[in-house]
Amino acid sequence: MNHRKKVKSDMELYFLGTNAGVPSTERNVTSIALRLLEERRSFWLFDCGEGTQHQILRSPLKLSKLEKVFITHLHGDHLFGLPGLLSSRAYQGGTSPLTVYGPPGLKTYLDITLELSQSRVNYELIVEEHTGGVIFEDDTFKVEMALLDHRIDSYGYRVTEKDRAGKLNGELLEQFGIKPGPLYGKLKNGESVETPEGRIIHPSEVIGEPKKGRIVTILGDTRPCSNVIPLAVNADILVHEATFLHELAKTAHEYHHSTALQAAEAAKEAGVGQLIITHFSSRYKNEEELLKLQDEARSVFPNTYTAKEHELYPVPDGIRK
Template sequence: MDIYFLGTNAGVPTLQRNVTSVALRLLEERRTMWLFDCGEGTQQQVLRSPLKLSKLEKIFITHLHGDHLFGLPGLLSSRAYQGGTSPLTVYGPAGLKQYIDMSLELSQSRINYELDVVEHGGGLIFEDEQFKVEAALLEHRIDSYGYRVTEKDKPGKLDAEAMAKYGIRPGPLYGKLKRGEPVELEDGRIVQPQEVLGEPKKGRIVTVLGDTRPCRNAVLLSEGANLVIHEATFLHELAETAHEYHHSTALQAAETAKAAQAGGLIMTHFSSRYKDMEQLQELLDEAKSVFPNSMLAEEHVLFQIPC
């Protein structure tokens, strides 16, 4: 479970950085990849990366501003040419389906895989036996959502000594107990999973926030997360500008992570005025003064999600 940034700039692409897109790789967990936002040029960034569109399972759009969305029609229409023929679900605010349908219809694009577009207004938007994804409205010029991805706890390891006590040998019963199912022995005894399993392995939480001013929902979505991805468009000396344009400063991103008691913070969505890493270092220094475990997003760099 790791994060790969395909775009980290705000507004428009520059020679140094592309516009917003973040990949959550779940190769070990479910052999798939999820994408958060799809700014212009995202599919070209994918070609320059170790990511495979054949593994793409879900796309989560935070809001309908172009720097988070304009790469979507192209990626959807060419995905199959890169081996992506499995079903794909795209989640996002109201209006997303109209945008996708119109773009594909007017360009006469053919989608030869199952494409499902789910518009939502927040709340629980996806859940299965491994993960759940919750969304909440942030504070931006248009409806902008943050997403909280929760990996469900995994069963603990089987205790060999406890298994031997019951005379259970490797085989189908192992699998049932590992899945949390009770089993019946030949002598009629019932063995409950908690009798032979160690402590469950705690699942990780990743929060990806769309464009936003500091707000309560950003903190709630980030509460106790192992990693928070938060926009940091400006240094705090431009706090008034950030407020006017419904964005956040690096300091405000750090304050959100601190208030949420998150494990780590990665800042992204940088203004084009910060052209190189030396200038971005000022944003990092500002954030670290409040939340020491702060990092800068870097394109084509893999970030492991800590346990």
């Protein structure tokens, strides 16, 4: 149905649940994994609806590799799977620290559910509540969040990969008589080196242009609102809810959701590279009905795909125009 071109990437989205409100026989409720394969060798999870840990068992993901969880809002279809997943992680080899980010109230929810169920979490669990701004940053990534428009406080996340250093030109270095080893490391660190013949090689001569970091924006439930565009601007991939077809725009507005057409309009305005729509109403039961949502969005933003569970969506370099 999606007809996406298969590409290799060290950053991938993997959908564990795409339904809105309640699970169905065809789809689970919301959860999205962002696989970070090269440098971190881990994955991050965005929302954790009921049954997420079962979905992970059917996937290539390993709970022991889960590093961070980002909760968009505290509605059950985005949250009820979290206590069970946290409890099970240690039994599946998860011993490293795990940080959970989300709106105020998340820590109380987890404290109560884990305490009353006498669940053991045999690793360091950090819960950080936020209401917007930069919530995480290291040498590789920055994560920002901003408030959306939903029945309760719901947030969107913008994950920005920092620009990466260009690759060393191995063939050229070989011509200069420099073999892989300590001199490679010096060049990568910006130091000039001397060849066996006494020639000085500067990093700019043998290192390619820096690679532009990629951007992935994942929104929680929302009606069209002012914060969508700043979160999504120039993103390589935007994940946007599309609960209804636009013929139900009034219903979408009343329930604080978006239509496929509205998601596409946001993608177009923000100048994103690719739009993936998700969070489908249970009224759309099969692929044929979901295709109508995709077609509606493509009428405005052609590079749109419907999220399909247990399918990888690579985040390749250069997807943006």
